Amino acid sequence: MDACFSRRSLLVAGGAGLGALTLAACGGSPVPEVDGVAPGGRIVALADVPVGGVYELSVDGHRVVLAQPTAGTVVGFDATCTHQGCTVRATEGGPLACPCHGSEFDPVTGEVLQGPAVRPLAPFAVTVSGADVVLA
Numbered sequence: 001m002d003a004c005f006s007r008r009s010l011l012v013a014g015g016a017g018l019g020a021l022t023l024a025a026c027g028g029s030p031v032p033e034v035d036g037v038a039p040g041g042r043i044v045a046l047a048d049v050p051v052g053g054v055y056e057l058s059v060d061g062h063r064v065v066l067a068q069p070t071a072g073t074v075v076g077f078d079a080t081c082t083h084q085g086c087t088v089r090a091t092e093g094g095p096l097a098c099p100c101h102g103s104e105f106d107p108v109t110g111e112v113l114q115g116p117a118v119r120p121l122a123p124f125a126v127t128v129s130g131a132d133v134v135l136a
């Protein structure tokens with residue numbers, strides 16, 4: 001299992017009810033990090049999640065993946081591979097891929113597209129509220 005290490009050198013946003021957005025790195029690739037988000041709290045602006053694409057971030061130290069398959073609809077998944085726990089990553093226009101043993105997952109449903117993983121990614125509950133993606 002690989003680990004995420006926070007790089008708190010860049011504070012992008014913060015404040016009461018908004019959490020703090022910094023950068024975190026897993027395997028050397030930094031992703032935005034949001035801390036302290038309560039249910040209903042803003043995770044990211046809806047506009048930051050590309051329609052038809054994927055947005056990777058860390059929420060309270062847990063890597064997650066958000067996808068916006070159609071405008072205004074966002075789904076989220078825990079980025080922990082269900083095979084042995086590595087962190088899956090987005091690929092250019094393709095599935096979520098695990099660098100450890102090659103499993104691939106559908107970024108919209110979380111279903112396994114290629115093993116050795118046999119179980120889908122765990123959902124990460126989000127919803128859209130106005131112009132924001134919020135924790136459900």
Ligand code: FES
Nearest residue numbers: 081083084098101
């Ligand atoms: S940990 Fe992801 S394929 Fe093995």
